[in-house]
Amino acid sequence: MxxxxxxxxxxxxxxxxxxxxxxxxxxxxxxxxxxxxxxxxxxxxxxxxxxxxxxxxxxxxxxxxxxxxxxxxxxxxxxxxxxxxxxxxxxxxxxxxxxxxxxxxxxxxxxxxxxxxxLSDEERETLMHIFVKVIEALNKEKQDYTAEVESNINKIEIE
Amino acid sequence: MxxxxxxxxxxxxxxxxxxxxxxxxxxxxxxxxxxxxxxxxxxxxxxxxxxxxxxxxxxxxxxxxxxxxxxxxxxxxxxxxxxxxxxxxxxxxxxxxxxxxxxxxxxxxxxxxxxxxxLSDEERETLMHIFVKVIEALNKEKQDYTAEVESNINKIEIE
DNA sequence: GCTCAATAGTTCGTATGTGGAAGTATTCAT
DNA sequence: ATGAATACTTCCACATACGAACTATTGAGC
Incomplete structure (x- = not known):
């Protein structure tokens, strides 16, 4: 922390x-x-x-x-x-x-x-790898969040 | 490129x-x-x-x-x-x-x-290392640039 | 073919941000 | 005592942000 x-x-x-x-x-x-x-x-x-x-x-x-x-x-x-x-x-x-x-x-x-x-070659590669990993994780979270929201909306409408 | x-x-x-x-x-x-x-x-x-x-x-x-x-x-x-x-x-x-x-x-x-x-521990460490390196280089460039500008100003005033 | 919801974009009003010019007030070197 | 330098504010014109209300168009549904 x-x-x-x-x-x-x-x-x-x-x-x-x-x-x-x-x-x-x-x-x-x-x-x-x-x-x-x-x-x-x-x-x-x-x-x-x-x-x-x-x-x-x-x-x-x-x-x-x-x-x-x-x-x-x-x-x-x-x-x-x-x-x-x-x-x-x-x-x-x-x-x-x-x-x-x-x-x-x-x-x-x-x-x-x-x-x-x-940057050294290794640093450059690691940096790009980290960047891609973070971006993909954030994209995935956005999709998960969107799916969750849509699921909640559908639940409300069904009720 | x-x-x-x-x-x-x-x-x-x-x-x-x-x-x-x-x-x-x-x-x-x-x-x-x-x-x-x-x-x-x-x-x-x-x-x-x-x-x-x-x-x-x-x-x-x-x-x-x-x-x-x-x-x-x-x-x-x-x-x-x-x-x-x-x-x-x-x-x-x-x-x-x-x-x-x-x-x-x-x-x-x-x-x-x-x-x-x-991030793995290694990735985290590398990332921080890169970040510090980049920031310090940019700070150094700014100082070099400032020094260069001041040098040019002094040259003008002396002439 | 008609209706109306959905879609695409614009306009309007308000608040905030940007940034230079001009201003006021204060400090400090001479 | 004077005036340059400093710290900040005000003014102004323009840009950005954003929601509400609007116009125009498309297309699903009947």
């Missing part, structure tokens, strides 16, 4: 590095973190619809509308109403947006490389 | 876990992330002045003023003008704030324990 408190203290003492990557990622952009992530996630998938962006970024649709509209206004994104389902709006990067994302990824990779250089 | 791109893709595919801890930390609070961190950092140090809070959280003083004022209004913090230097405002947790922080830390520790349980 004392070990965990020490871990939290360590985190807090270094929280600028942990929670504020701009401390060591010199992106020097007019984009906020949300905008940055939106651009990267759209680039990752080629094209996303509004609800997918909201889901990935874990923000409400109303916030997504504002975020996307501002990026469209800045010329980085293009919105397009689906022909087959007029409710749906698809979002893509513009050429300007794509150029920006290339620069962003380059900068990020420079810093990832810098960190990577500090 | 392709390895780094895969790393970024992995991050983006799991960014909710990485950047949105509320996905797996069920804090269930009316506090925002900034407020949360402010409370924790003040608890960590017992008492901080405004500029220290701004520095720790990497936000401008104007933002800190608003943040602290809202937490004072909510009854979690107390502000106090220094007797020895009337420019300085010291910030402390109230009893209400301390109670809240105890709850917060309990919740955080539960989740840290959950992740900790996934």
């Amino acid at each position: 004392a070990g965990e408190t020490k871990l939290l203290d360590f985190f807090l003492d270094n929280l600028r590095k942990v929670f504020y990557p701009e401390e060591w990622i010199d992106l020097d952009l007019e984009l906020s973190k949300s905008q940055l992530l939106a651009m990267l996630i759209i680039d990752r998938h080629g094209e996303l619809i509004m609800s997918q962006i909201a889901d990935y970024l874990n923000i409400p649709l109303s916030t997504t509308t504002g975020l996307v509209n501002r990026l469209v206004k800045s010329g980085y994104l293009r919105r397009e109403r689906s022909e087959s389902d007029r409710r749906i709006v698809a979002i893509q990067l513009t050429e300007t947006g794509k150029t920006l994302v290339v620069n962003i990824k380059e900068t990020i990779n420079q810093y990832v490389e810098r960190i990577d250089r500090l | 392709a390895g780094e791109t895969k790393l970024l893709d992995f991050f983006l595919d799991n960014l909710r876990k990485v950047f949105y801890p509320e996905e797996w930390i069920d804090l269930d609070l009316e506090l925002s992330k900034s407020q949360l961190l402010a409370m924790l950092i003040i608890d960590r140090h017992g008492e901080l002045i405004m500029s220290q809070i701004a520095d720790y959280l990497n936000i401008p003083l104007s933002t800190t003023t608003g943040l602290v004022n809202r937490l004072v209004k909510s009854g979690y913090l107390r502000r106090e003008r220094s007797e020895s230097d009337r420019r300085i405002v010291a910030i402390q947790l109230t009893e209400t704030g301390k109670t809240l922080v105890v709850n917060i830390k309990e919740t955080i520790n539960q989740y840290v324990e959950r992740i900790d349980r996934l």
